[in-house]
Amino acid sequence: xxxxxxxxxxxxxxxxxxxxxxxxxxxxxxxxxxxxxxxxxxxxxxxxxxxxxxxxxxxxxxxxxxxxxxxxxxxxxxxxxxxxxxxxxxxxxxxxxxxxxxxxxxxxxxxxxxxxxxxxxxxxxxxxxxxxxxxxxxxxxxxxxxxxxxxxxxxxxxxxxxxxxxxxxxxxxxxxxxxxxxxxxxxxxxxxxxxxxxxxxxxxxxxxxxxxxxxxxxxxxxxxxxxxxxxxxxxxxxxxxxxxxxxxxxxxxxxxxxxxxxxxxxxxxxxxxxxxxxxxxxxxxxxxxxxxxxxxxxxxxxxxxxxxxxxxxxxxxxxxxxxxxxxxxxxxxxxxxxxxxxxxxxxxxxxxxxxxxxxxxxxxxxxxxx
Amino acid sequence: xxxxxxxxxxxxxxxxxxxxxxxxxxxxxxxxxxxxxxxxxxxxxxxxxxxxxxxxxxxxxxxxxxxxxxxxxxxxxxxxxxxxxxxxxxxxxxxxxxxxxxxxxxxxxxxxxxxxxxxxxxxxxxxxxxxxxxxxxxxxxxxxxxxxxxxxxxxxxxxxxxxxxxxxxxxxxxxxxxxxxxxxxxxxxxxxxxxxxxxxxxxxxxxxxxxxxxxxxxxxxxxxxxxxxxxxxxxxxxxxxxxxxxxxxxxxxxxxxxxxxxxxxxxxxxxxxxxxxxxxxxxxxxxxxxxxxxxxxxxxxxxxxxxxxxxxxxxxxxxxxxxxxxxxxxxxxxxxxxxxxxxxxxxxxxxxxxxxxxxxxxx
Numbered sequence: 039x040x041x042x043x044x045x046x047x048x049x050x051x052x053x054x055x056x057x058x059x060x061x062x063x064x065x066x067x068x069x070x071x072x073x074x075x076x077x078x079x080x081x082x083x084x085x086x087x088x089x090x091x092x093x094x095x096x097x098x099x100x101x102x103x104x105x106x107x108x109x110x111x112x113x114x115x116x117x118x119x120x121x122x123x124x125x126x127x128x129x130x131x132x133x134x135x136x137x138x139x140x141x142x143x144x145x146x147x148x149x150x151x152x153x154x155x156x157x158x159x160x161x162x163x164x165x166x167x168x169x170x171x172x173x174x175x176x177x178x179x180x181x182x183x184x185x186x187x188x189x190x191x192x193x194x195x196x197x198x199x200x201x202x203x204x205x206x207x208x209x210x211x212x213x214x215x216x217x218x219x220x221x222x223x224x225x226x227x228x229x230x231x232x233x234x235x236x237x238x239x240x241x242x243x244x245x246x247x248x249x250x251x252x253x254x255x256x257x258x259x260x261x262x263x264x265x266x267x268x269x270x271x272x273x274x275x276x277x278x279x280x281x282x283x284x285x286x287x288x289x290x291x292x293x294x295x296x297x298x299x300x301x302x303x304x305x306x307x308x309x310x311x312x313x314x315x316x317x318x319x320x321x322x323x324x325x326x327x328x329x330x331x332x333x334x335x336x337x338x339x340x341x342x343x344x345x346x347x348x349x350x351x352x353x354x355x356x357x358x359x360x361x362x363x364x365x366x367x368x369x370x371x372x373x374x375x376x377x378x379x380x381x382x383x384x385x386x387x388x389x390x391x392x393x394x395x396x397x398x399x400x401x402x403x404x405x406x407x408x
Numbered sequence: 409x410x411x412x413x414x415x416x417x418x419x420x421x422x423x424x425x426x427x428x429x430x431x432x433x434x435x436x437x438x439x440x441x442x443x444x445x446x447x448x449x450x451x452x453x454x455x456x457x458x459x460x461x462x463x464x465x466x467x468x469x470x471x472x473x474x475x476x477x478x479x480x481x482x483x484x485x486x487x488x489x490x491x492x493x494x495x496x497x498x499x500x501x502x503x504x505x506x507x508x509x510x511x512x513x514x515x516x517x518x519x520x521x522x523x524x525x526x527x528x529x530x531x532x533x534x535x536x537x538x539x540x541x542x543x544x545x546x547x548x549x550x551x552x553x554x555x556x557x558x559x560x561x562x563x564x565x566x567x568x569x570x571x572x573x574x575x576x577x578x579x580x581x582x583x584x585x586x587x588x589x590x591x592x593x594x595x596x597x598x599x600x601x602x603x604x605x606x607x608x609x610x611x612x613x614x615x616x617x618x619x620x621x622x623x624x625x626x627x628x629x630x631x632x633x634x635x636x637x638x639x640x641x642x643x644x645x646x647x648x649x650x651x652x653x654x655x656x657x658x659x660x661x662x663x664x665x666x667x668x669x670x671x672x673x674x675x676x677x678x679x680x681x682x683x684x685x686x687x688x689x690x691x692x693x694x695x696x697x698x699x700x701x702x703x704x705x706x707x708x709x710x711x712x713x714x715x716x717x718x719x720x721x722x723x724x725x726x727x728x729x730x731x732x733x734x735x736x737x738x739x740x741x742x743x744x745x746x747x748x749x750x751x752x753x754x755x756x757x758x759x760x761x762x763x764x765x766x767x768x769x770x771x
Binding site for chain 1: 463465576577586605678688735
């Protein structure tokens, strides 16, 4: 006991002496604030893969820290502040609810760089925002669903009625209707991003009602697991490659790929060229086929070779920019032509249409929760 | 054999002794946990204790501690009123939410947010909102004799769904937002910062004043005495002409008002808008229950407990950022503290005696 005590006091003393020195090394410290656990197999898991890509790329030159399960809202100020206080040079905050807290903390630490995912506020020069055009992947899913469904009923599990989710639903419906006008999409709002029990329940309800394709815009593989249990039911994975949960049911997953963006941004901090940006990458970096984007299609499966070839051709066209995800003419739910199309645009514009999308396209039944 | 014997005269000395013992138990456990959870336990313990001086700016850390402590202390002292009289309001979280909703509703109604009286009106609306929501379980208890513990808890879920509903539907704000939220309130009705760069704002002064007023009432007035009587001897309460029903109404009204005030301050100072429940509520209403008991339902105790738990919480978030120690360590410490304090409180009222008194005589 005495030994342990004296060892403890000694190390305590050593700690006091070394903390000052430890902060002085010249490694670039990269911090991450995650909304979920890294083991969610979806959203946060993919951001953590991005963190590991940074470690792999820069090795000893960087040190990374992550905080998981950080609640969104005002409480996040504490977590983000602590990363800034402990000498991190660049901090990635990876959920929409961190937007106000990120901007609040950033204003106090002008020497620290902040990168906020899915937001639009950049109140000081040291805040950048980034987001992915996941809806490009929904187009491909729309095509596959149109040609795979036998019952012509498709269940769509949606999280919250926000632009990102609505864009996905509209992109899916538009392509679906093009190839199979008889197919009907039923959207169910579950008001959660991650709740395996609720997601599974929604998937089962769709199957019971005769749907044979399940689309999800939530983060857990629960819906895929439910589809796998019943013959003839297919599902699309979300956020990460979910093929291992649906050997006989997985069609394709939209995978979030933050790796190349994260590596680019940390490289910019290292060489001193970091500046404020607002990045929105799809399948490619520039929308014209160059670079690895933030959206990746993983593991086409359980479809014919012919359909697979068609899907991959569509993917290539979307990547190269030859095809836009939401080309004109696009009609709103009530049959009215979308404003952008009426104004003679070739496709829906990013600003303000896509970033604030709060209406359904023609063919979706029901209305957005109000 | 050990047995407990009722103490004839428990005084400040016996209290101090049991509190010290509880603190020691908590400290020992915390050290043990940090040894298990960190690969640099000595660093972790040292930084946990001294984190305000470890980071870049000390005032930032103290700001975070005081901010959290203020919310916890104000809600906890409100709850302690009922707990002293065996009336169990565990729904402060919902009353907090309703305080925020009340303040936001007042903001929409007043129409002139630039007026000097706008901010106080918002706070008052928060108090009323929290109070009204708390009176529902009081009403059910008085009229139908329902268990207020259950009804007050269930109303938390009703309140948080209502909050989310308002944000998705009738009060929906910026369509670009990736979460359900309302439009922000004007800058003129937001609490202003006392020290730039910290979490210290005028709202915390409001909370402090509310805390002091209620503490004075409980410690020095007849009303406070009456509630104390109700705790110890319900029959004496009746003989003295106090109605138990009135005690129910009163304690729910006070605890609801305090939680509502905290909710209004939170809206004006921290978020500036209503947000869907899971991104808005921080569990202050539930954490305050622990604070109330850690503080032994005494105003001074509650204040100290709120400061201690907030210090542990912020410290845990600091070592998570600096050493990657999971911050659930804070929750563990909190729970152990609660058990240690409740357990040691027994020593206040009872003496531990060993049965074979002959042993003592022999020495």
